[in-house]
Amino acid sequence: MKIKPEFCKVHDALSILVGKWKPIILLYLMSEGTMRYGELKKALVGITPKMLTNQLRELEEEGLISREVYREVPPKVEYSITEYGMTLKPILDSMHEWSMEHKKRKLKNTMD
Amino acid sequence: MKIKPEFCKVHDALSILVGKWKPIILLYLMSEGTMRYGELKKALVGITPKMLTNQLRELEEEGLISREVYREVPPKVEYSITEYGMTLKPILDSMHEWSMEHKKRKLKNTMD
DNA sequence: TCCAATAGTATCCTTTTAGATACTATATAT
DNA sequence: ATATATAGTATCTAAAAGGATACTATTGGA
Numbered sequence: 107m108k109i110k111p112e113f114c115k116v117h118d119a120l121s122i123l124v125g126k127w128k129p130i131i132l133l134y135l136m137s138e139g140t141m142r143y144g145e146l147k148k149a150l151v152g153i154t155p156k157m158l159t160n161q162l163r164e165l166e167e168e169g170l171i172s173r174e175v176y177r178e179v180p181p182k183v184e185y186s187i188t189e190y191g192m193t194l195k196p197i198l199d200s201m202h203e204w205s206m207e208h209k210k211r212k213l214k215n216t217m218d
Numbered sequence: 219m220k221i222k223p224e225f226c227k228v229h230d231a232l233s234i235l236v237g238k239w240k241p242i243i244l245l246y247l248m249s250e251g252t253m254r255y256g257e258l259k260k261a262l263v264g265i266t267p268k269m270l271t272n273q274l275r276e277l278e279e280e281g282l283i284s285r286e287v288y289r290e291v292p293p294k295v296e297y298s299i300t301e302y303g304m305t306l307k308p309i310l311d312s313m314h315e316w317s318m319e320h321k322k323r324k325l326k327n328t329m330d
Numbered sequence: 331t332c333c334a335a336t337a338g339t340a341t342c343c344t345t346t347t348a349g350a351t352a353c354t355a356t357a358t359a360t
Numbered sequence: 361a362t363a364t365a366t367a368g369t370a371t372c373t374a375a376a377a378g379g380a381t382a383c384t385a386t387t388g389g390a
Binding site: 331332333334335336337338339340341342343344345346347348349350351352353354355356357358359360 | 361362363364365366367368369370371372373374375376377378379380381382383384385386387388389390
C-alpha cells in the first residue's frame, strides 16, 4: 500500500493543531471560555501581534474559535472556543498526558 | 496566568509527531510491525532518501521506533515500532477519527 | 573485471514559518 | 487640541523545514 501525506488523516489533524502558539491558545480558551485580544497577548509571553492575529485567524478559519467584535472605541474583540473546538479537548488532554510520561521517561534514560 | 510554548505539554507532544512524514511512518510500522528502508521508501510516495533517513532518525531518537542493521551485502536495515511507540496509537487513532469528522463538516459548510 | 542491489550521504536550493519593529485608526476624556 | 487605549497592519529579516539531484560503500555473482 502506498500513501502520500496529503491523504493521511492524522497528518490533516496535525496540520490544524500545529503552529507555535495554537495549542496554547486553544487550551486557554478551553479553560477560560472567552478572552480579549489583549488578554491573550499578555498571557502568551513573547508572542508578536502579527503571530497572535495570524494564529487566531487560522483557528477561526477551521471553526475552532470564534471572534466577536464590539463596535466601541477603543476597540474590543473577544475570542472564544466554539462548541466544535471543544471536541478537540480529549485529544489535547491525552497529548498532555502522554507528554508528561514521555518527559519522565527521557529523564530516566539520561540517568542510566 | 502566563505561559511560553516551551512549557506547554501539548506543544511538546506535537513537536515529536510533527514532520511531513512522521505520522505516516508511525502508522505504517504500527500496522506492519517491521519494514525495511526500501519498503518504506516505496510506500511513502514522493519522499526523498534524505527526508526518509531524517524522519526515521528523529523517531528513533525519541524511542518510538527501532533500527536493526543486518551485516550483509547489499545492506539490510529493518525498522520497527517499539512497544513505547505503540503507546501513541490511541492518540493517532483519535486524531484520525476527529479528522474524518472535520472533513465531513467542512464539506457540509461549503455546500451551504 | 564489472555490474547490480541496498541503504544510505552530501550539497545546494526553495519554501514555509516565525521574529523584530514600526505604524495606524478612532471615539473619548482631559 | 492632544493624549490614550485597543486591536490590529505592514515591512523586512532570520531560521527551520523540505525538495532535487548526484554520489558512495560493499560484495557476491555473471
